Every structure is written in C-alpha cells, then in structure tokens.
Amino acid sequence: MKLLAKAPATFWTVGLVQFFSWAAFLYMWTYTNGAIAHNVWHTGDVSSDAYQTAGNWVGVLFAVQAVGSLVWAAVLPRFKNLKSAYAVSLLIGAAGFVSVILIHNQYLLFVSYFLIGAAWAAMLALPFTLLTNALEGSPYMGSYLGLFNGTICLPQIVAAATGGLVLSLVGGSQPAMLVVAGVFLVLGAFCVKFIKTK
Numbered sequence: 001m002k003l004l005a006k007a008p009a010t011f012w013t014v015g016l017v018q019f020f021s022w023a024a025f026l027y028m029w030t031y032t033n034g035a036i037a038h039n040v041w042h043t044g045d046v047s048s049d050a051y052q053t054a055g056n057w058v059g060v061l062f063a064v065q066a067v068g069s070l071v072w073a074a075v076l077p078r079f080k081n082l083k084s085a086y087a088v089s090l091l092i093g094a095a096g097f098v099s100v101i102l103i104h105n106q107y108l109l110f111v112s113y114f115l116i117g118a119a120w121a122a123m124l125a126l127p128f129t130l131l132t133n134a135l136e137g138s139p140y141m142g143s144y145l146g147l148f149n150g151t152i153c154l155p156q157i158v159a160a161a162t163g164g165l166v167l168s169l170v171g172g173s174q175p176a177m178l179v180v181a182g183v184f185l186v187l188g189a190f191c192v193k194f195i196k197t198k
Contacts (some may be wrong), residue, residue, distance in 0.1 A: 004166065008134045009086050009196040011144060017090075019151065028178065033181065040054060069115075072121040076122065085126060086122050092115050096115030096143045097179065099112045131145070134196070
C-alpha cells in the first residue's frame, strides 16, 4: 500500500489506458463466437453445426490476429514517440472491432482481426515500456511491475462482472459487444494523452 501511495503518475495513467484495453479484449474473447455465428452463419443455436463451424473459424481469426500483432510489432519501433504509437495502435484495433458488425463474409473478417492485432501488439509491449522508463533507477521496479499486473486482471474482472448488463443495454446483440470493445479502445487511445513520461 505504501508503494502504491508513492507510485509515479505513469503507473496510474498507463493503468487507466490498460483498463479500457483489457476490458475490450475480455469482450472479444467472450463474444466473438456468438458474433461470428450470428453475422456469418446466421445462427444463435449453440448446439447447431453452424455454430460449431463458426467457433472453429474464430480459431482461425485469432491466428490472423496473432499474425497482425507480429507484423505491427515490427512497425512500432519506427514511431519516434511511444505515446503516439500506443494511441494509433489502439485506434487501429478499434476499427477492427467495429468493422466486425458490418462484415458478413468469413474471409473479409481476416481484415478485422488483422487490425485488432495492432492493438494487441501495443498492449503487450508499450505499457511496460512506459512504466519501466518512468521507474528508471527505482529500487522498487520489480515490485511496481508486479503490482502493475493488477491493471491487466482488474479490468477483466470488472468487464466480466458487468458484461451481462452491457449486453442487455445493446439489446442482447453479441456483434454489438464488439462495437462496445471498439469504443473502449477509442477511450483508451484518448487516455494515452494523460500518460506522464520521462
């Protein structure tokens, strides 16, 4: 608790971005199957062959996301400013999430999930880079990095606990939950400007 009380501003401002980012991806992991089954295979029956086929296709889409993250990870070092790289990456991911509700072709979804990979690459690299830069020389760097993992866990707990309520607010539409995820990434990108850097 003493360390948290003395945490640098970067800890909290990056943590705010983390909140929206990880909540968004929790919704992706939770609602992609239903969204793709609804949009492409036109079913909500989880026991149907069509729904199972959609679930298998989601595995392919997540592989495409992984490829997108690898490609974008090679682009990130070209940015001169880490905050710009972070914000742009989240906005690209947001575009990917929002596009899912508009696409009804299983192959065109490759584009959506490739874009989502950009946000994923940034989320895995930039928050810890920004924090370690701010903690340079601190004897408590390891402790702060451990505490910072809470900014990954807590957003997902909150998103999971409130997911049913949010789903009801969007009329029970699982594709709409991916739009909500996109909105979260836009909010995260906006919050990047509050990050304090050394």
